[in-house]
Amino acid sequence: MRCRTTISCILFLTGARIDATTLRGLVIENELGGPPMANIEISAVAGANSWATQTNGAFKLEFPKKHPGDVVQIVVNKLGYVVVNEVQLRRPLPRDADSEPLTIVLCKAEVREEMARRFYRLKSFEAIEQTYEKRLAELKDGRKADAEALVRLSAERDQAKAAAEKAAEQLAKLRPELTSNLYAEATRLFLEGKVEEAIGVLDEEKLRRSLAVARELRAEAQKAIDEAIQGYLLKAQLLTTQFRFDEAEMTYQMACDAEPQNFEASFAYAKFSLDLNRYHNALEAYQRCLESARKTAEKANIAGALNGLGNLHYRQNRMGEAHKAYEEALAFRRQLAEQNPETYLHDVAITLNNLGNLNVDRSRLEEAGKAYEEALAIHRQLARQNSQAHLPYVAMTLNGIGIFHWRQNRMEEARKTYEEALATHRQLAEQNSWTYLPYVATTLNNLGVLHRDQRRFEEAYKVTEEALATYRQLAEQNPQTYLPYMATTLNNLGLLHQDQKRTGEAHKAHEEALAIRRRLAEQNPQTYLPDLAMTLSNLGILHKDQNRTGEARKAYEEALSIYEKFARQNPDRYNRDVARVKRLLRELFGAKKEARDR
Structure with missing residues (x-):
């Protein structure tokens, strides 16, 4: 589908006039750090010159007789492309154009949601790191930076990042025209790094007043209620970036209380709770999602809630309940994909992959093989149409199939599958190391186990030690997420040393793994x-x-x-x-x- 990005007219003028105010900026492709885009038409709804970006992507708009602080709407035209950070196109003019440039990210329409997810994820991580450094400095200045305080602060950062991953998915789905002015203003401030100001804009009393007015006019104002709920959800996501998890949880709960049957609010709260290992809250929220979805007979929502419940049960080692939830989710997703494969076939493959993982863990290998085979076929088909969005899922499924072959002693098939997964993950990690380096390490670890079983000890040491080095690096930044994987790789390295009669090295690796796993098991x-x-x-x-x-x-x-x-x-x-x-x-x-x- 061919489309043209054109933003509707909004222009507010305030204060005294000067001859002209300048807005400078840059247009780049796909994501922050992407290549500049030349010859992109940039203009404003009214009151500014039109500009075609230079070879370095730069542009400059002059607003005659307008004042810094006036809110203007920027317009971007590029056939077949959309603006990833569309919410930033409505903005006040800066006092200093050089110190406050506008970066506009363009992408093809079919990958907008994925690029928006990456954009919001990166911005959230930047805010989280700023908060972490600020808190760390406060601890050091107050001479309170003991080991326990540092571990607690690091854990809070990890929890914030895990929640931010899910929040980015929700933010990416929303379009500015479907949100309130309050929401748009808070989002803009957040993207400019002004998180506390954004939280202030989403003042609880303002949200309560908006909700109260909407309730009085429920018949005509369901949209206003939804906007108020979106405000609560955005505030919760922003609070999470500041490690204010208890406040974020309260805000999610307010969103759910505003309309208990609102699926999106309960689903966001469920994923937030699951990421923070607050399983009781996650279970209640997922069950509420399922109840709401069944009442409205929304098959996509029913399937999403069931898949989430399956993930929760799997995390808690409740395998029978996980299997039941996944199977029911799969049935709904198959029905949806028959009617609309372009939208729902990917979801079918996701649940099939989850079932494959579960059945391998339950030693139901025949069922696992069928699920993996179908999931891989779907992901490969989708990747041929859109490799950027679907190639990661091909590699993820290949890794599971490698484990499946290994469990059946099909060593050559396992090796071939792992190596294809590894090559794909390395390729993806070159473009986005933060997201895909963990998958590189996971596949290296699995290859190490395979080489050990085939008594290819030199190859086993090489890939296992690379996996361990990668996990150590990742665990320094995010211990809560990556220490479990580091312990698994240490365990495998210890076994490798035992095979080679390297008793001292084996003991050292196992003891380090044991210390990590005791700490994790306490939590x-x-x-x-x-x-x-x-x-x-x-x-x-x-x-x-x-x-x-x-x-x-x-x-x-x-x-x-x-x-x-x-x-x-x-x-x-x-x-x-x-x-x-x-x-x-x-x-x-x-x-x-x-x-x-x-």
């Missing part, structure tokens, strides 16, 4: 205790090989206690681990008896 036992049990059993084997029988027994018994607890909840997944550790204990006692007999 979230349902998710991380099974990982702790895995490391304990590996350490037990290492102690046994070194004739440290007492330490081996202690490690095995703690691991067995954990696995038995989880096997009562999920026997399909954990009974084999119970049997494995019991066998290790029998072997340990047999070795001990043999030593006594000698």
Whole structure:
């Protein structure tokens, strides 16, 4: 579809006049840091010259007899392109054009939502880092920067970034014409780095008044109610960038209270809660979403709520409930895709991939293979039409298929699949390292496991150590997200050292993994205790090989206690681990008896 970006007329004039006020700016393609775009027509609705951007993307608009502070509407024309940061086109004229330039980001219409998501994500991360540095300086100035305070501050930054990832998706979906002036003004201030001013614009009393007026005229004013809710959601997202999580949660709750059956408000709150591991709140919000969607018979919303519930159950190791939710979500998404494949086929593939991951964990490999195969076919088909949007999902599914082949001892198929996934992830990471470097590390780790099983130890060391170095780098910036992955890679490196009889190095790797996993399990036992049990059993084997029988027994018994607890909840997944550790204990006692007999 061919389209032309043209913004409607808005022009407010205030204050005394001067001869002319200048607005300078730059037009770039796709995202911040993208290449400049030349020969783009830039103008204003009224009162300014028209300008074609130079080879470096620069433009300059002159507003005769207008004053700094006057609000103007900038117009951008490029056939087939839209403005990513459209909300910034309505802006007050600056006092100093050189110090306050306007950056306009253009992209093709079909990738607008993805580019808008990247734009808001980057802006949110910038705000989060500024808040982090400010808080860190305050701690140091007040001589309160002890280890506990620094860990707490770092955790808050990680939580803010996780929530910002989801918030960027919501912000990207909204168009300025569907929001209130209050919302647009707050968004503009946020994008200019003025987060506290943006929060101030979204004054609670103003939002309450807007909501009260709208309720009085509900029959004619549903749009106003929706705008008030959007204001609450934006405020919650901005508060999150400032690590003010409790205030953000209260604001999300206000949005839900404003209209309890509003799906978007409950869904945003559910994802926020899931990202912060506030599972009880996430469960309530997802269930409210599902109830609301079922009442209105909105199949897309029903499927979205069910897929979210599946993710929540999976995170909490409730595999049966996760499977039921995913299957129902998939049924709805298949129905929708039959009617509108362009919109919903991607969602079908996402849920199929989730089912593949779940079925691999439950050792239902035949079902996993079917789900992965269909998901990959869909993602490849979509990537041929739009590689920028869908290639990451091809690589994600390939990684899952690699694990699937590995579990079935199809080592060459697994290697080939991992290597294709790795090449794709490296290509994506060159363009956007923050987003895709973790996927590079994950695939490297999986390749390391495969090479170890094939006794290709040199290759295994190479990729495992690269994965570990990458995760260490990522964990320094965001420990809450990446320490679990770092522990997994340390665990695998320890096993590799054991195979090569490098006892000291193996012990060091396992002990570091154990320390990380104990800390994680204290914070979230349902998710991380099974990982702790895995490391304990590996350490037990290492102690046994070194004739440290007492330490081996202690490690095995703690691991067995954990696995038995989880096997009562999920026997399909954990009974084999119970049997494995019991066998290790029998072997340990047999070795001990043999030593006594000698």
